[in-house]
Amino acid sequence: MSADAISPTDAPLRPDTLSESDCAPSDIALKSFFLGPQAENAEWLRQIINQVFESYVRWRREVYPDDGRAISQNDRQSSEFQGRRRHFERELLDLLARFESEVPKYSPRYIGHMFSETSMPAMVGHVLTLLHNPNNISGESSRVGVKLEAEAIDALAEMLGFSSQGKASPRGHFTSGGTIANFEAMTRARSRMLRFIARGAQARARGTLPALSLVEAAHLGWARYDALGPDAPSDTSNAENAENDPLSGDLQAMNPFALAELLRQHFEQPYRGPVLLIGEHKHYSWVKGVELLGLGKEALWPVRLSAEGTLCVEHLEQRLNEAAAAGRPVLMVVSVAGTTELGAFDPIDRVQDLLDRRAAALGHHIWHHVDAAYGGFFAASVCSPESGCALSEPVCRALEAIGRTNSVTLDPHKLGYVPYASGAFIARQAREYLAHRIDAPYLVFDEEARDPGPQTLEGSRSAAGAVATWLTARTIGLNTQGYGRILRRTLEARKRLEATLSELAQPVRLLPASSNLLGFCVGAPGESLSAINARSEALYARFGPQGAGDFFVSKTSLNLSAYGALLHPLLADWEVELDANATHLTVLRLSVMNPFIDSREMKLDLSRAFAQALSEALNALETPQ
Numbered sequence: 001m002s003a004d005a006i007s008p009t010d011a012p013l014r015p016d017t018l019s020e021s022d023c024a025p026s027d028i029a030l031k032s033f034f035l036g037p038q039a040e041n042a043e044w045l046r047q048i049i050n051q052v053f054e055s056y057v058r059w060r061r062e063v064y065p066d067d068g069r070a071i072s073q074n075d076r077q078s079s080e081f082q083g084r085r086r087h088f089e090r091e092l093l094d095l096l097a098r099f100e101s102e103v104p105k106y107s108p109r110y111i112g113h114m115f116s117e118t119s120m121p122a123m124v125g126h127v128l129t130l131l132h133n134p135n136n137i138s139g140e141s142s143r144v145g146v147k148l149e150a151e152a153i154d155a156l157a158e159m160l161g162f163s164s165q166g167k168a169s170p171r172g173h174f175t176s177g178g179t180i181a182n183f184e185a186m187t188r189a190r191s192r193m194l195r196f197i198a199r200g201a202q203a204r205a206r207g208t209l210p211a212l213s214l215v216e217a218a219h220l221g222w223a224r225y226d227a228l229g230p231d232a233p234s235d236t237s238n239a240e241n242a243e244n245d246p247l248s249g250d251l252q253a254m255n256p257f258a259l260a261e262l263l264r265q266h267f268e269q270p271y272r273g274p275v276l277l278i279g280e281h282k283h284y285s286w287v288k289g290v291e292l293l294g295l296g297k298e299a300l301w302p303v304r305l306s307a308e309g310t311l312c313v314e315h316l317e318q319r320l321n322e323a324a325a326a327g328r329p330v331l332m333v334v335s336v337a338g339t340t341e342l343g344a345f346d347p348i349d350r351v352q353d354l355l356d357r358r359a360a361a362l363g364h365h366i367w368h369h370v371d372a373a374y375g376g377f378f379a380a381s382v383c384s385p386e387s388g389c390a391l392s393e394p395v396c397r398a399l400e401a402i403g404r405t406n407s408v409t410l411d412p413h414k415l416g417y418v419p420y421a422s423g424a425f426i427a428r429q430a431r432e433y434l435a436h437r438i439d440a441p442y443l444v445f446d447e448e449a450r451d452p453g454p455q456t457l458e459g460s461r462s463a464a465g466a467v468a469t470w471l472t473a474r475t476i477g478l479n480t481q482g483y484g485r486i487l488r489r490t491l492e493a494r495k496r497l498e499a500t501l502s503e504l505a506q507p508v509r510l511l512p513a514s515s516n517l518l519g520f521c522v523g524a525p526g527e528s529l530s531a532i533n534a535r536s537e538a539l540y541a542r543f544g545p546q547g548a549g550d551f552f553v554s555k556t557s558l559n560l561s562a563y564g565a566l567l568h569p570l571l572a573d574w575e576v577e578l579d580a581n582a583t584h585l586t587v588l589r590l591s592v593m594n595p596f597i598d599s600r601e602m603k604l605d606l607s608r609a610f611a612q613a614l615s616e617a618l619n620a621l622e623t624p625q
């Protein structure tokens, strides 16, 4: 790559366009996963879609062949039918025309939000499922779909490092996205907590553990929970009273004010509800969640961010102590794998180490959920003995630790390259997945039942997202040879974009990047934060979905108080004037997800073309050099 600054007049064509034969086998594999920026694989995909449709038609005709036909050739030729047909086809043409103005997300020029090209196996899995239209609410409405969903969950669980052994085997289901998957985690953590509390209160009442506090009860852990269970020898005398004891019922179903009163009586201290600990970079779904669960926004206790822009473990420990001192149970600690703003990874390993230490020292077993909606797919794929690791060591350690946590949110419709809607919630242990359903303590723990209906927050659920993920897992592969290739490619592309942007004559300021998201702003020494933010807004007006630029980016704003440890040293280094009315830094955000952005076979060098377009836009804004 040449090191000279890009002047706006050069067309960034590639001098070294590759011929087909120069292509490495790993690049060829990539080319078989996607339709391609110019629909290069259209013939093949057309053939497959036809095959899917033909197979579906044949199936329809073969299931009840003797029933006779309802629609005849004459019907189809009648003027009423023909009129309807013409009308339908006219409307369809209109609709097709309307979609011509859709955001061209398939193009490597789209580097905006967390979506891009979808893979061919995912498209085909999705279309096939649309035809059959199974409802995965239950095995009754989806004979095949629910089985494929369970298999797809198993494949994702394996990728995340959850081991399948007996009672501890992972369980989960597909959701419409990461938001609902996060809610699924919260309801289960709450169910588990209320079961622990109920059992602790019973042990306290009957004198087994007379001094047990509410906080100790809420984090009892399954081993003590089982040991204190209704089968415990000391409890048999109480068995007949169980029916009248509210603690034997479903605390989650109680009126929350009555519950608070019940717990106040039992533990002789006020019950003010649990808290949820998460870094200040949280996705807004967590705010929705605490409100929806009736915990109140106050229950969301923010944890400070470190200089890396990730959860500060020391502050987490402090907050855990504060919660215990305030008599507030910890519903869960949430780590983020791939933050929405910068694609950063919380130190999941160090968070889990801290929670393990507290479990050993204090007997507090705290639920650790990983919001890996964006970054989860990096888990299986990026580090390999042959290729080494394309991510930093702390990120690899974080990813490897996911297998030790309680539950995970994952969005196949982001880095899984699967069409919407496809999110997933997975718990490491079936028991925690089922925490809500088997709420009555006398119910037998049913490990085999995999009918999703009773366990999902959503009711009717399409199987399409699950089947699309299933076919992708079987074809592309949730491993270094499959997703690993795609994601390594995107990491390289991000690095190249960084290099290209820093060659510009204008003062481009890059934020530290750890995956394939890249944030940047433009500001000369001595400029005010407000001026830099205004420039980011102006660039977004050009390169946002409503703009006239031939590239698409997104933007985000980093709050100075939340991201202080990361931002203050950077702003000082860039010699930015802080002004009283700017409380945040607005950055343009590039999601470098498209595997073809750096394809050396394409005529245009898109990284350089983007840098050039940016440079021209900056010149038009008269940016200081």
Ligand SMILES: *Cc1c(COP(=O)(O)O)cnc(C)c1O
Residues within 6 Å of the ligand: 114, 176, 177, 178, 179, 180, 182, 283, 285, 336, 338, 339, 340, 371, 372, 373, 374, 411, 423
């Ligand atoms: C995208 C995202 C979500 C929400 O997922 P949806 O699929 O949009 O509902 C939650 N958390 C993180 C970290 C995300 O990146």
